[in-house]
Amino acid sequence: MTSTVSGMTTSAAAPTGPEGAIAGDGAVTDRLVEANQRYAAEFSDPGMDARPVLRVAVVACMDARLDLHKALGLQLGDCHTIRNAGGVVTDDVIRSLTISQRALGTRSIVLIHHTGCGMESITEEFRHELELEVGQRPAWPVEAFRDVDQDVRQSMQRVRTSPFLLHTQDVRGFVFDVKTGRLREIDPA
Ligand SMILES: [Zn+2]
Numbered sequence: 106m107t108s109t110v111s112g113m114t115t116s117a118a119a120p121t122g123p124e125g126a127i128a129g130d131g132a133v134t135d136r137l138v139e140a141n142q143r144y145a146a147e148f149s150d151p152g153m154d155a156r157p158v159l160r161v162a163v164v165a166c167m168d169a170r171l172d173l174h175k176a177l178g179l180q181l182g183d184c185h186t187i188r189n190a191g192g193v194v195t196d197d198v199i200r201s202l203t204i205s206q207r208a209l210g211t212r213s214i215v216l217i218h219h220t221g222c223g224m225e226s227i228t229e230e231f232r233h234e235l236e237l238e239v240g241q242r243p244a245w246p247v248e249a250f251r252d253v254d255q256d257v258r259q260s261m262q263r264v265r266t267s268p269f270l271l272h273t274q275d276v277r278g279f280v281f282d283v284k285t286g287r288l289r290e291i292d293p294a
Contacts, residue, residue, distance in 0.1 A: 165217040166192035191224040219281040
């Protein structure tokens with residue numbers, strides 16, 4: 106997540122300015138749909154079933170600078186990718202991991218946070234501001250953090266202690282450096 110939360114705005118208004126000129130008018134989506142037509146023209150059925158070839162699930166931040174497949178040498182069909190703001194292990198991530206392991210055969214879990222995450226620049230106060238603006242407090246915690254290493258450790262701990270998962274022996278956590286492209290492994294201790 107790369108959000109610039111200066112001023113802590115919680116407004117849903119579309120951005121303005123040069124780079125915001127196309128936001129919200131459908132032009133971006135049109136471009137994606139056109140790209141898909143080119144993709145589909147070259148596409149051939151890989152003949153795979155839904156079970157990831159490498160039997161691994163990757164939980165990562167949604168940050169636009171993190172190309173998971175390229176960064177990890179992954180090919181189509183290799184893994185499950187589960188992404189959200191911060192790469193936080195929420196109940197919904199546990200839901201996906203549980204299905205990944207119990208229904209689709211994955212055994213390993215890789216957790217990836219990254220340098221310069223937008224979650225480091227907001228606080229739980231974000232919820233309070235939302236409540237003031239819309240009159241309703243969100244049910245979900247923001248899951249903001251200050252120390253990325255510690256947040257990776259907490260995520261590993263949440264996975265390892267989940268009663269729903271079948272396989273928690275191979276759980277490893279990393280911080281991806283958006284400047285160098287390198288992963289740094291985090292010691293779970
Ligand atoms: Zn992030």
